[in-house]
Amino acid sequence: xxxxxxxQSPIPDTSFPLTAHARDAVRSLRPSQIREVANAxxxxxxxxxxxxxxSDRVTPTFIRDAASAALALGATFYxxxxxxxxxxxxxxxxxxxxxxxxxxxxxxxxxAGVNALMLAAQLVVGAGDRVxxxxxxxxxxxxxxxxxxxxxxxxxxxxxxxxxxxxLQRLLAALTPDTKLLMINSPNNPTGWxxxxxxxxxxxxxxxxxxxxIVADEVYERLYYAGAAGETAPxxxxxxxxxxxxxxxxxxxxxxxxxxxxxxxxxxxxxxMDDLGKLVEYNTSCSPAFVQQAGIAALEQGEAxxxxxxxxxxxxxxxxxxxxxxVPGVDVKAPPGAMYVFFSLPxxxxxxxxxxxxxxxxxxxLAPGSAFGTEGEGFVRWCYACDPARLDAGVERLQAWLERxxxxxx
Amino acid sequence: xxxxxxxQSPIPDTSFPLTAHARDAVRSLRPSQIREVANAxxxxxxxxxxxxxxSDRVTPTFIRDAASAALALGATFYxxxxxxxxxxxxxxxxxxxxxxxxxxxxxxxxxAGVNALMLAAQLVVGAGDRVxxxxxxxxxxxxxxxxxxxxxxxxxxxxxxxxxxxxLQRLLAALTPDTKLLMINSPNNPTGWxxxxxxxxxxxxxxxxxxxxIVADEVYERLYYAGAAGETAPxxxxxxxxxxxxxxxxxxxxxxxxxxxxxxxxxxxxxxMDDLGKLVEYNTSCSPAFVQQAGIAALEQGEAxxxxxxxxxxxxxxxxxxxxxxVPGVDVKAPPGAMYVFFSLPxxxxxxxxxxxxxxxxxxxLAPGSAFGTEGEGFVRWCYACDPARLDAGVERLQAWLERxxxxxx
Numbered sequence: 001x002x003x004x005x006x007x008q009s010p011i012p013d014t015s016f017p018l019t020a021h022a023r024d025a026v027r028s029l030r031p032s033q034i035r036e037v038a039n040a041x042x043x044x045x046x047x048x049x050x051x052x053x054x055s056d057r058v059t060p061t062f063i064r065d066a067a068s069a070a071l072a073l074g075a076t077f078y079x080x081x082x083x084x085x086x087x088x089x090x091x092x093x094x095x096x097x098x099x100x101x102x103x104x105x106x107x108x109x110x111x112a113g114v115n116a117l118m119l120a121a122q123l124v125v126g127a128g129d130r131v132x133x134x135x136x137x138x139x140x141x142x143x144x145x146x147x148x149x150x151x152x153x154x155x156x157x158x159x160x161x162x163x164x165x166x167x168l169q170r171l172l173a174a175l176t177p178d179t180k181l182l183m184i185n186s187p188n189n190p191t192g193w194x195x196x197x198x199x200x201x202x203x204x205x206x207x208x209x210x211x212x213x214i215v216a217d218e219v220y221e222r223l224y225y226a227g228a229a230g231e232t233a234p235x236x237x238x239x240x241x242x243x244x245x246x247x248x249x250x251x252x253x254x255x256x257x258x259x260x261x262x263x264x265x266x267x268x269x270x271x272x273m274d275d276l277g278k279l280v281e282y283n284t285s286c287s288p289a290f291v292q293q294a295g296i297a298a299l300e301q302g303e304a305x306x307x308x309x310x311x312x313x314x315x316x317x318x319x320x321x322x323x324x325x326x327v328p329g330v331d332v333k334a335p336p337g338a339m340y341v342f343f344s345l346p347x348x349x350x351x352x353x354x355x356x357x358x359x360x361x362x363x364x365x366l367a368p369g370s371a372f373g374t375e376g377e378g379f380v381r382w383c384y385a386c387d388p389a390r391l392d393a394g395v396e397r398l399q400a401w402l403e404r405x406x407x408x409x410x
Numbered sequence: 411x412x413x414x415x416x417x418q419s420p421i422p423d424t425s426f427p428l429t430a431h432a433r434d435a436v437r438s439l440r441p442s443q444i445r446e447v448a449n450a451x452x453x454x455x456x457x458x459x460x461x462x463x464x465s466d467r468v469t470p471t472f473i474r475d476a477a478s479a480a481l482a483l484g485a486t487f488y489x490x491x492x493x494x495x496x497x498x499x500x501x502x503x504x505x506x507x508x509x510x511x512x513x514x515x516x517x518x519x520x521x522a523g524v525n526a527l528m529l530a531a532q533l534v535v536g537a538g539d540r541v542x543x544x545x546x547x548x549x550x551x552x553x554x555x556x557x558x559x560x561x562x563x564x565x566x567x568x569x570x571x572x573x574x575x576x577x578l579q580r581l582l583a584a585l586t587p588d589t590k591l592l593m594i595n596s597p598n599n600p601t602g603w604x605x606x607x608x609x610x611x612x613x614x615x616x617x618x619x620x621x622x623x624i625v626a627d628e629v630y631e632r633l634y635y636a637g638a639a640g641e642t643a644p645x646x647x648x649x650x651x652x653x654x655x656x657x658x659x660x661x662x663x664x665x666x667x668x669x670x671x672x673x674x675x676x677x678x679x680x681x682x683m684d685d686l687g688k689l690v691e692y693n694t695s696c697s698p699a700f701v702q703q704a705g706i707a708a709l710e711q712g713e714a715x716x717x718x719x720x721x722x723x724x725x726x727x728x729x730x731x732x733x734x735x736x737v738p739g740v741d742v743k744a745p746p747g748a749m750y751v752f753f754s755l756p757x758x759x760x761x762x763x764x765x766x767x768x769x770x771x772x773x774x775x776l777a778p779g780s781a782f783g784t785e786g787e788g789f790v791r792w793c794y795a796c797d798p799a800r801l802d803a804g805v806e807r808l809q810a811w812l813e814r815x816x817x818x819x820x
Binding site for chain 2: 019020021022023025026027029030031032052054058059064067068071072074075076077078079111112114115118122123124125126127128140143144147148149243244245257258259260261262268269271272274275276277278279281282283284285286287288289290291
């Protein structure tokens with residue numbers, strides 16, 4: 001239109017009887033129950049939010065400065081689909097130090113960890129394919145294959161005296177020869193469960209035998225508390241050859257406090273990289289060059305930060321578990337990984353309603369277990385990536401609310 | 411693994427006989443022929459590159475400064491899936507000024523224009539769906555639906571005395587009632603073709619009648635030279651009601667020199683937005699907050715920049731068309747939009763081989779027409795988003811090379 005004209009409103013033509021809605025596979029994707037709870041608290045003052053999987057700490061200055069410096073230098077052009085060579089090289093060195101020799105031609109940069117999961121799914125699954133996922137689980141791993149027309153069967157973790165555990169035989173039985181892909185997240189969001197080396201070995205051998213792909217979401221690998229200080233959670237990369245059917249997904253979000261940057265990476269067979277490059281082209285084309293430069297700074301200068309962060313998280317976890325254990329009716333165990341406590345309490349058998357009530361009546365923001373699959377019902381998720389004083393305030397609100405509930409019932 | 415251990419190499423187990431390769435639908439996606447040409451020139455000194463769809467100018471300082479300021483203020487956290495409210499509001503005002511009243515609940519922020527195309531395709535097409543696209547065309551629009559299992563039929567533009575034209579009746583005939591989606595890009599990459607208002611009206615009415623979705627890629631709408639200064643190319647948004655089956659895709663890349671930022675947007679029916687939010691969650695979750703802040707600066711302070719840029723591009727286009735017209739054997743017409751000249755010359759009937767020879771023997775980087783579909787064969791694409799002196803140097807190389815070819819043949 002001519003810019004000198006006043007804009008006219010479009011003239012609605014009532015001759016389009018068909019309403020606009022997405023296709024059924026998309027409409028039936030789960031909406032976020034966490035967002036539903038957050039919406040229930042919208043506009044309420046003084047809510048203490050522990051519902052999202054995000055630290056309350058801003059990205060460290062040296063990482064932000066690296067992005068600003070790259071911007072000042074004019075890093076505002078397209079990059080290679082698979083990422084700038086210096087970042088791929090730095091990632092290869094980082095991964096090699098943790099998990100054994102990995103060359104840059106096995107590494108690709110992605111526009112977030114979740115984008116890496118989407119790309120990995122696009123690489124291997126299409127309409128009608130069968131995918132298996134271990135739950136409770138961050139919904140994204142279960143929903144992404146459905147966008148591509150795959151169907152997803154779930155194998156539940158088992159909650160017992162030792163916390164969340166894998167029923168290995170049940171998982172192996174579910175990994176039938178007609179299965180295309182196993183999506184597995186360890187350390188796990190929301191439970192904090194960490195797959196053992198022996199479990200990984202058994203699953204890898206089984207999947208090799210049947211040609212089943214493994215997409216391992218290992219974005220919490222550095223947030224691991226069961227070993228010595230600095231120890232990383234067991235990874236499929238420790239066991240798998242680099243050219244077999246294993247795709248490992250990782251992210252800068254958690255270990256470098258970079259949630260909002262949307263920067264992740266994939267370690268995968270070199271034979272996949274040409275096809276992965278095409279998929280990156282058709283999804284986001286590349287990650288911004290200045291964001292990739294920030295990733296290099298994080299890897300090269302961030303090790304002390306990550307170790308300090310993991311130490312703080314371990315202290316926060318222990319503090320929260322200790323505090324919650326003292327609350328009558330709460331059943332809580334210290335999880336070995338990630339940054340959540342996934343625990344049960346009175347009323348959690350309807351966790352969505354419980355969490356809505358908690359935000360409304362106690363100004364406490366928790367995530368309902370049912371957000372992570374039906375297997376998560378009966379639990380709520382508390383992200384402890386914040387300072388202990390805020391955790392204390394949250395526990396006080398929970399305890400007071402539970403006492404009011406008890407008083408009302410008696 | 412323990413960080414005190416030396417990393418061991420993974421122990422390859424030869425019992426995985428199945429090689430790792432992507433599924434057939436992904437392997438058969440077209441790789442970029444532009445990249446194939448660029449690779450043929452890899453390591454060669456002094457290549458003049460006109461092959462990519464990118465200006466040689468860095469993003470303006472005020473936009474980069476806005477991102478750096480947001481970083482300094484700590485905008486490093488997740489944002490709403492559909493984008494931060496101030497950017498959605500600013501986009502709504504921008505779109506309203508160009509195309510009539512549009513509220514923020516019809517606008518979503520995406521992680522690039524191509525990401526908007528992927529999201530739009532995910533919203534409406536799945537396995538077995540029929541998609542129609544008008545070609546020659548940037549390959550991404552044709553390949554994206556295939557990732558989702560759809561099949562794509564193409565309708566070719568016709569090249570004649572008036573340049574590239576749409577055969578409207580042929581397009582309407584191809585838009586059969588069983589068609590799910592029309593993907594159309596105007597102003598068009600690579601031809602510079604611009605759909606007329608009357609053609610848009612006819613197509614919209616036809617698609618309304620049959621319930622066919624339209625995804626309109628209008629990322630070049632500001633790069634339009636057929637009207638008065640400041641005039642924007644005809645848009646489906648000028649004709650369509652906001653709640654019918656029309657999804658308009660746009661980007662900050664071209665009109666604000668922000669290719670490397672990966673920031674785009676969608677205008678779509680409000681009834682789609684909940685489902686679109688889910689898809690954003692499962693693709694990239696959000697665009698970085700500091701990148702979104704830069705988008706606000708671009709919209710609020712960038713109008714003079716865009717107009718100056720379009721004036722420069724118009725001058726570059728005219729300059730290049732004039733220069734190329736003087737080269738014997740070249741057939742070139744001034745296109746009404748975008749930032750490419752798509753022209754024929756001796757040898758272009760095998761455009762991939764021609765472009766490889768040009769980069770190797772003339773140090774001239776052009777994109778082969780066949781990169782944009784078989785209908786583009788016989789042509790090459792020249793991006794003129796650079797200063798005239800560089801264009802002159804390129805034309806000199808082309809002319810000298812053609813003369814050498816002619817001398818060799820005679």
